[in-house]
Amino acid sequence: MKPTKVVIVGGGSSGWITAAYLNGALNKNGLHRKIDITLIESPDIPNISVGEATVISIKHTLAVIGIDELEFMQATDATFKQAIKYVNWVENDNSHYYHPFNRFTQKPIDRAIQFWLASDKSIPFVDTCSAQAQICELGLSPQTVTPWNLGTKFNAAYHMDAQKFAKYLASYSIAKGVKYISANVTDVELKDNEHISCVKTDHGQTIDGDLFIDCTGFRAKLIGETLNVGYEDFSQWLFCDQAVTMHVPYESHFPGEIRPYTTATALSNGWIWDIPMQHQRSIGYVHSSQYISEEQADLEMRAYQGAGCEDLPSRTVKFKVGRRHKHWHGNCIAIGLSGGFIEPLESTGLHLSELSAVLLAEHFPYNPNDMENMAFRFNRILSNRYYEVLDFINMHYCLTKRNDTLFWQTVQKSEHITDRLKAKFDFWKIKPPSPSDFEDQSFLGFNHQSVHENLANIDHRAPVDTGGIWNHNNYLFILYSMGFEKMAEELYGDNLPPTKISPRIQHRLNTITNRLPTHQDWLIQKLGLRPYKMNKRPAGWT
Numbered sequence: 001m002k003p004t005k006v007v008i009v010g011g012g013s014s015g016w017i018t019a020a021y022l023n024g025a026l027n028k029n030g031l032h033r034k035i036d037i038t039l040i041e042s043p044d045i046p047n048i049s050v051g052e053a054t055v056i057s058i059k060h061t062l063a064v065i066g067i068d069e070l071e072f073m074q075a076t077d078a079t080f081k082q083a084i085k086y087v088n089w090v091e092n093d094n095s096h097y098y099h100p101f102n103r104f105t106q107k108p109i110d111r112a113i114q115f116w117l118a119s120d121k122s123i124p125f126v127d128t129c130s131a132q133a134q135i136c137e138l139g140l141s142p143q144t145v146t147p148w149n150l151g152t153k154f155n156a157a158y159h160m161d162a163q164k165f166a167k168y169l170a171s172y173s174i175a176k177g178v179k180y181i182s183a184n185v186t187d188v189e190l191k192d193n194e195h196i197s198c199v200k201t202d203h204g205q206t207i208d209g210d211l212f213i214d215c216t217g218f219r220a221k222l223i224g225e226t227l228n229v230g231y232e233d234f235s236q237w238l239f240c241d242q243a244v245t246m247h248v249p250y251e252s253h254f255p256g257e258i259r260p261y262t263t264a265t266a267l268s269n270g271w272i273w274d275i276p277m278q279h280q281r282s283i284g285y286v287h288s289s290q291y292i293s294e295e296q297a298d299l300e301m302r303a304y305q306g307a308g309c310e311d312l313p314s315r316t317v318k319f320k321v322g323r324r325h326k327h328w329h330g331n332c333i334a335i336g337l338s339g340g341f342i343e344p345l346e347s348t349g350l351h352l353s354e355l356s357a358v359l360l361a362e363h364f365p366y367n368p369n370d371m372e373n374m375a376f377r378f379n380r381i382l383s384n385r386y387y388e389v390l391d392f393i394n395m396h397y398c399l400t401k402r403n404d405t406l407f408w409q410t411v412q413k414s415e416h417i418t419d420r421l422k423a424k425f426d427f428w429k430i431k432p433p434s435p436s437d438f439e440d441q442s443f444l445g446f447n448h449q450s451v452h453e454n455l456a457n458i459d460h461r462a463p464v465d466t467g468g469i470w471n472h473n474n475y476l477f478i479l480y481s482m483g484f485e486k487m488a489e490e491l492y493g494d495n496l497p498p499t500k501i502s503p504r505i506q507h508r509l510n511t512i513t514n515r516l517p518t519h520q521d522w523l524i525q526k527l528g529l530r531p532y533k534m535n536k537r538p539a540g541w542t
Contacts, residue, residue: 003036004366007207009185009199009222010215011041012048013162014336014353016169017061018213019178021357024065026364030177035364038179038207040199041170045184047163048217048317048337052275052282053081053262053347054157055469056101061354067172074527075168077278078160080143080260080519083136084346087265089396090482092404097124097481098261099346100132101155103473104504112502113432113476117485119499125480128501131508136261138513141522150512157347159262159275159282181205185216188226194330196222211365212332218319220338229329231340234321237394237418239411240270240343241321244297245284246314248305253281254532260519264345265304266400268292269407272304273344278529284317286343291407319343323386328375333360339382342389345396351469355385388468391421392475399482428479429487433472 006022008015019039027033062072072078083100090097103126106112112129126133132154135142142154174180183201191197198208199222214222223229235241263274270287285301292300294316302309323340327333334340335356342348359381363374398417402408410416417425427437479485523529 001366003033004211004364005209006035006037006211006213007199007209008037008039008213008215010217010336010338011039011166011170012215012217012336013166013169013350014338014356015039015041015213015215016166016173017350017353018215018335018357018360020065020169020173020176021061021354022361022364023173023176023178025358025361027177029066033177034366036179037173037177038181038209039170039173040181040183040185040201040207042184043182045217047166052162052277053159053273053344055347055351056155056157057351057354057469058157061357065169065172070526072168073158073160076158076160076164077280078158079258079277079523080141081157081159081262081347082132082142082154083261085136085261085263086396086481087263088402089264089266089271090399090401092266092402097477098126098133098136099474099477099481100126100130100136101157102132103130103477104502104508105129105473106502113480116480116499117432118496120496121485121499123499123501126477127505128499129505131505131512134509135513135516136259139257139259139518139520140513140516141260141519142516143522144515145517145522145525150515151508156260159277161277181207185221188222190226194227196226196330196332210331210368213360214332214334214338215336217337218341220324220334222332223324223327223329223334223338227329227332229334230325231320232322232325234323234342234390237390237416238321238343238397239288239290239407239416240286242289242294242297242316242318243284243286243344244294244301244314244316245282246301246305246309246312248281248283248309248312250279250281250532253305253308254534256534257518258520258523262347266402266408267300267304268405269297271345272301278523278527286345288407289318291405323383326375326379327356327382328378330375331371333378335360340386342386342393345393346389348389348393348469352382352385352389355469356382385468387418387420388470391418391424392470392478394418394421395475395478396482399479399484401483425484425487428475428484433475433479435472438468438471 008019019037023029023037026035083098085096085098087096088094116125116128142156183203185199186202187200189197196212198206200206212222214220259276265272269292270285272283272285275282283305285297287297298314319341321342324334327339336353359378363378365371365374394417397411400408400412524531
């Protein structure tokens with residue numbers, strides 16, 4: 001059987017993730033070639049390269065590709081990410097909460113949230129059922145230097161240099177049989193209104209294919225410019241539309257530790273990511289151009305970093321939040337920014353590219369007659385994931401109690417909360433989130449009038465599907481760290497008993513914290529990272 005020809009237009013993280021994953025999943029990394037993969041990358045268009053934090057799905061992606069963890073971390077300046085630490089999101093008072101990757105689930109029925117809600121809530125919910133927030137606060141690694149013998153391992157993703165990641169995947173994939181062309185695509189020829197026959201380059205090449213994958217970023221040269229697939233705008237619910245970013249080298253700005261988590265700190269008109277890698281930190285102020293100028297945002301980002309960063313270069317990345325109406329149209333699939341973008345608050349950018357590659361491998365159209373059916377299912381699942389991510393990110397904004405700027409006052413208004421999320425909130429005032437709520441994320445209640453009112457206004461272009469990136473645990477961490485229990489406090493009464501930590505969590509903290517190395521020490525011993533000298537802690541450092 002003749003191999004199916006796959007042509008990927010565009011490189012960067014999304015293009016090379018797609019090439020590497022398909023080659024690993026379908027070709028066994030060149031050992032059994034079922035598809036022929038060609039990637040065309042422009043030598044003149046720089047990569048946006050802001051996907052520097054990942055979620056735990058990256059573990060699956062690297063495993064399928066066949067990449068060793070230590071080799072990957074050395075090649076990409078990677079560090080561990082165990083959680084996101086949210087600072088100043090509830091109030092502008094330097095308070096914080098964690099969204100970790102791990103939690104202990106009681107068996108056979110998990111009643112942790114019910115016990116917490118029926119207590120005085122003197123201990124944050126996350127600390128009653130997860131040790132990971134405390135591990136992060138202590139700056140500890142999720143792994144030991146010697147073989148692990150401490151019970152259940154901690155889940156962790158990575159921080160990494162996105163440009164180095166793309167280059168590493170490119171080198172790895174080419175060595176495993178992916179064909180590479182460095183050229184600009186100048187023309188796209190169609191068989192009909194919905195199918196691409198070939199692309200042409202400025203080197204005079206004509207590359208035909210059976211399946212074309214658009215990884216050309218926001219330009220969306222194939223799916224948008226050529227096939228005219230429309231774009232659904234999410235800016236009614238997510239205001240931020242650009243980020244001013246900067247790299248802060250440890251040579252001159254080492255704060256004394258390499259944190260094993262991402263920090264997301266709310267500022268006047270958005271929030272700033274703080275991502276620690278092996279040799280530098282990446283910081284970026286995600287903000288709304290409607291409420292703050294680019295120049296003011298740059299000044300506020302530098303004030304966050306503190307004195308001494310005046311000469312560090314910065315750049316601005318503009319984006320539009322939303323998604324394609326269809327991610328797979330005809331024989332063209334949009335992966336990465338060409339298919340959509342939701343601001344990076346929960347590090348979902350690379351995840352959505354990974355998910356697209358995984359779904360394509362599962363729904364690969366070896367028979368051209370199967371293309372339409374495969375596309376229908378692919379679009380159904382992926383569009384649902386975009387709506388799911390939209391709701392989850394929207395939740396962080398609408399639950400804030402901040403009112404210090406017009407930006408924070410406005411994001412809380414009802415017209416800027418999705419109807420799906422309103423329906424969830426109404427139902428979760430009756431009962432906390434539980435696993436069955438995520439079997440059908442559009443319908444959460446049957447006898448509650450306000451739920452029905454909200455459901456009546458839902459845009460049913462969002463398909464109903466099961467599974468997803470988050471489950472009830474993730475919602476519990478955010479909801480009950482941002483004060484959602486006060487929206488249903490009449491259910492629990494007064495004179496509540498003290499909050500208790502799960503005995504399993506307390507035992508784990510007692511036995512493991514003095515046996516884990518610091519994150520920095522693990523990097524030094526396992527990856528050969530050079531020790532950095534402590535610099536004076538910048539003013540305003542959190």
